[in-house]
Amino acid sequence: MAVFTEVSAEQAQALLDHLQLGSLSSLRGIGAGIENTNYFVDCTQADGHLHRYVLTLFERLTAEQLPFYLRLMQHLAQRGVLVPSPHADSSGEILFEVAGKPAAIVDRLHGGHQMAPDAFHCQQVGAMLARMHLAGKDYPLHQPNLRGLAWWREVVPQLLPFLAADQAELLHSELAYQEQLAASARYGDLPTGPIHADLFRDNVMFEPGEGPGRERLTGFFDFYFAGVDTWLFDIAVCLNDWCIDLTSGRLIEERAAVFVSAYESVRPLSGAEHRLLPALLRAAALRFWVSRLFDLHLPREASLLKAHDPSHFERVLRERIAKPWHALHDEALK
Numbered sequence: 001m002a003v004f005t006e007v008s009a010e011q012a013q014a015l016l017d018h019l020q021l022g023s024l025s026s027l028r029g030i031g032a033g034i035e036n037t038n039y040f041v042d043c044t045q046a047d048g049h050l051h052r053y054v055l056t057l058f059e060r061l062t063a064e065q066l067p068f069y070l071r072l073m074q075h076l077a078q079r080g081v082l083v084p085s086p087h088a089d090s091s092g093e094i095l096f097e098v099a100g101k102p103a104a105i106v107d108r109l110h111g112g113h114q115m116a117p118d119a120f121h122c123q124q125v126g127a128m129l130a131r132m133h134l135a136g137k138d139y140p141l142h143q144p145n146l147r148g149l150a151w152w153r154e155v156v157p158q159l160l161p162f163l164a165a166d167q168a169e170l171l172h173s174e175l176a177y178q179e180q181l182a183a184s185a186r187y188g189d190l191p192t193g194p195i196h197a198d199l200f201r202d203n204v205m206f207e208p209g210e211g212p213g214r215e216r217l218t219g220f221f222d223f224y225f226a227g228v229d230t231w232l233f234d235i236a237v238c239l240n241d242w243c244i245d246l247t248s249g250r251l252i253e254e255r256a257a258v259f260v261s262a263y264e265s266v267r268p269l270s271g272a273e274h275r276l277l278p279a280l281l282r283a284a285a286l287r288f289w290v291s292r293l294f295d296l297h298l299p300r301e302a303s304l305l306k307a308h309d310p311s312h313f314e315r316v317l318r319e320r321i322a323k324p325w326h327a328l329h330d331e332a333l334k
């Protein structure tokens with residue numbers, strides 16, 4: 001179970017008192033998650049209603065790094081994007097200390113993950129992603145995507161010795177391709193802003209809606225890989241997780257088209273974005289192939305991570321290279 005740091009009822013109540021969130025009625029450690037300690041916290045407030053929160057103790061990120069993520073969630077929630085908002089004390093502080101760890105309390109989203117999404121799920125995620133990008137435009141804090149090109153450049157040479165010759169060749173050549181892409185004028189034209197950068201199916205919640213098969217999106221969470229990067233990279237990360245055949249890594253084009261057109265119903269893609277989508281789908285596959293290889297072969301000291309299977313993203317990358325996918329027909333790209 002992923003409770004790395006025990007929190008007592010007294011410690012939880014002390015934070016609730018400080019935030020005037022009411023009296024603790026239940027505190028339960030959350031088993032899922034491999035980065036942080038999370039607890040479900042239910043409280044009864046003066047109005048007699050039960051309110052549900054998530055208390056997170058940050059095991060890896062420091063108090064210096066956390067404001068970028070927590071203020072981003074607050075900024076987006078204030079603009080109507082469905083993300084859990086961190087609770088502030090009377091002086092506006094949102095980062096606290098519990099059991100010696102940096103900690104925050106955020107709203108608990110309703111519902112659960114949808115690990116077998118259909119077009120309707122993708123449509124909702126696509127539209128909310130575009131709203132999130134637009135809402136982040138005036139976010140004042142800045143941090144680069146810490147799992148972007150600079151990081152791949154640093155770790156790829158360390159990974160090569162662990163790989164078979166054909167894998168090493170692919171990793172090496174794809175990094176060279178992405179270096180060239182990042183230096184191109186067209187890439188420089190891509191719009192950028194704060195992105196989630198890890199919006200996989202297990203970082204989104206849905207709750208049952210009206211009628212069968214009509215689950216409603218309740219929010220995005222786990223912003224702890226967020227950073228400033230191209231909006232197109234965020235779209236590509238999503239397409240590579242929400243719109244694929246999980247066995248082969250093949251893109252399910254109909255579902256991907258629904259995702260992109262829902263996104264475009266809120267923010268139409270520029271010409272440069274349309275043209276570079278296939279290249280960014282490769283970048284997004286490379287990103288998770290590299291991070292999974294890194295977690296498998298070079299685990300950090302005192303790391304809490306359990307490595308996911310890297311070969312999945314190797315397959316996805318090979319697929320995206322072999323079958324570039326555009327959301328538009330070739331004619332429209334000319």
Ligand SMILES: Nc1ncnc2c1ncn2[C@@H]1O[C@H](COP(=O)(O)OP(=O)(O)OP(=O)(O)O)[C@@H](O)[C@H]1O
Nearest residue numbers: 030032033034035036038054084107108109221222
């Ligand atoms: N705001 C929230 N609302 C509802 N449930 C949440 C919320 N935050 C976390 N959870 C639940 O806690 C579980 C673990 O959270 P999360 O995935 O953020 O763990 P983590 O260890 O921080 O990160 P990782 O995904 O890298 O393992 C989630 O799967 C989800 O069920």
Ligand SMILES: N[C@@H](CCO)C(=O)O
Nearest residue numbers: 198200288291292308
């Ligand atoms: N989404 C990542 C895990 C880190 O959040 C992966 O599947 O490799």
